[in-house]
Amino acid sequence: MDEDIRGGEAAVGRLVQGAPLEEALDVADPGAWTALDVGVRAWAWYRPEDLPDRVWVESGGTAGRGVLRFVRRRPGSAPSGSSVEPRLALALCHPDGRTREAALVRAAEYPALLPLVVVRAADWVTPVRERARKLVRECLDPDTAVSLAPLILRVGRRDRGTYSVELLGEVLRQASPRGRVASLFVHPDRRVRRFAYRLACEAGLLSPGRLARTAARDDDVVIQTLCAEASLAAVREAGDYDDVLEPLLAARNPRARSAGVTALRRAGRTERGVEFLGDRSALVRACARYVVRQGGADPLPWYRQRCAEAGDPALPPGAVAGLAECGERGDAALLRPLLAHPVPAVRARAVAGLRALDVTDVERVRPLLDDAAPGVVREVTAALLPSAALLPEAWLTERLAPDRPRHVRVAAFRLLEARGGIVRLRAAVSLLGDPEVKLRTRAARSVQGWYPALVRDDEEGGELLARARRLLASGC
Incomplete structure (x- = not known):
């Protein structure tokens, strides 16, 4: 995992000076906690005397050793009560596993240190890891689980981080009311949103219509695919596709649209597949051709009929691309007139189509290298590269x-x-x-x-x- 080591060391420096956790680091940022963990180990290389040791931890923070340099008081004096929490945070990240394990015994007294306990639940030292996991299980309630979800999922990417992730899912499944899970659906961290929607799909917390609308509007491709598949699976046995199909078919993202188009076959509405034969997405066009063929029709005549109208300004560029995707070399005769079409996207798809059919006419395509549309010129360049010597x-x-x-x-x-x-x-x-x-x-x-x-x-x-x-x- 990439951590902000410099930011972590800066937080260590503030904790060494006795600053409260809220002032030393951004406690709402999961990356700040993992950076602190890395920063303490980096700090220990060149200033280990600034860090608390096991003697200080086990003595309850009253021992002089490891504390004098920190509080800058006369020898033998003890730190104030407010300084125990930042010192304990440093101890929880200490390079010595025995110090980390001892710090976990006292960590339960300071709820603000629970994020570091979560980090220690993925520790590479078995005794530290087991003690931290026990403490996480005891302290993790629904409210705490929601607030710690970003950090748990971040640490969950580590080799030993799955325990806390599984525990998070277990706690949230049992949460009542389930609105706590809903609060994660709009979280800015996409890992958290993915986890929340995956949990909701497994537990059946959302209706098929809500899942379909989520698939249509969310900007994350994982959530789009997850919710689209879950919404269709939920209505497959009931056979009532009305609430699911329209949001999916009207979605801007091709993942949701392709799922909706494919579902037209199961819904017995294969005739609607024709509407998507000229879609802007190659994935959606492929699904539409599958649905049309399953309904007993051939999409190729439709493509030929649309592309034969070379002067039609409403000709969808997807129809031109679709003809090249399922057409034959003879269909190049329909594509060549489209090189002069007034719409740049149609001209670009016509050039790409000729290249796909392997019938690029260098002399006919070459003038388009001066086209005003960069997209057209890109396609022309790709088509002419094999013939650059000519x-x-x-x-x-x-x-x-x-x-x-x-x-x-x-x-x-x-x-x-x-x-x-x-x-x-x-x-x-x-x-x-x-x-x-x-x-x-x-x-x-x-x-x-x-x-x-x-x-x-x-x-x-x-x-x-x-x-x-x-x-x-x-x-x-």
Whole structure:
């Protein structure tokens, strides 16, 4: 686990000076507790005398050893009662397992230290781990479980952290009222939300409709999949899909939509699959084709009919992509007119479709390298890369000019790079002084990785490399 060691050491320094826990670290941040644990061990390497030892812990915090430096009082004096809690927090993170184990005996007296007990429940020392787990089981009630859930799930990723996670689930399942679990559904930590929804699905705490609406609106793909599958499983036997299908089919995210489209077959509504044949998501389109075929129809004629309307401004780009996904090489005749479609997304899908059907016409596609839409140019570049050697060098070099749009210049350089040899080196050297930082950086990497493809390339290449070194040395 990545921990903020510097932040943890800063918290240790404040605790060493006697600051209360609330001032030493952000007690609401689970990362602050795990960082403190790491920070104490780092602190112990160079200032171990600042940390309390087992003698101080077992004596109830009244021993002079390990405390004098901390409280800065005359020898033999004891720390004030308010200083015991921060010192005990340091002891719970001490590198010596015997000190950590002794600190756990007193930790029950200080509820604010329970987060560190949770950390110790995943300790690598067996006696420490077992004592901490016993204490966690005794102290973890529904309210505490909700507040500690982020930390428990964070520590649960460790090798020995599953115990507290299982205990958390056990406590929350028995919680009454169950509204405590509902408070975790809107938690900002996605691990907590995933845990809460997984628990709710297993325990049947949410209705199928609520699960479907959650799958449709949540921005986490794990929760989308979990709730969509749970909602459909809940209504599968009852056969009442009305409350589930509409939220899923109207979802913005493709995970939920694809689950809803697939469920159309079980719901006996395969005719609605046609509505999603032109969906913007490839996953949803694939599910829609499956549903349509299960209903006894063939989706290919639908795609051909839609793409035959080359002048239709309402033609969905997904229909163009769908034709390429299930069509044949002969369907390229329907895609070529779409290269001039007024909608950029349709032009981009047409180029991608020709490439997918392996019928890219270099001369027909090449003019689109100057398209105003970056998405179209990206698809054109991908389609032309295998045929980069057929493109005129001078024509591509013209598109490296500073007055060209950035996406056109990047595409032209990619194609010149793909040609290799001296052509690649010429293009890269010409961009070493370019005002566009990313293009200049890419050109420098290209120069550094250049090698001659032919013997004659080596002669001209030597001069170009010398020029490149001068440019790079001058900071261009």
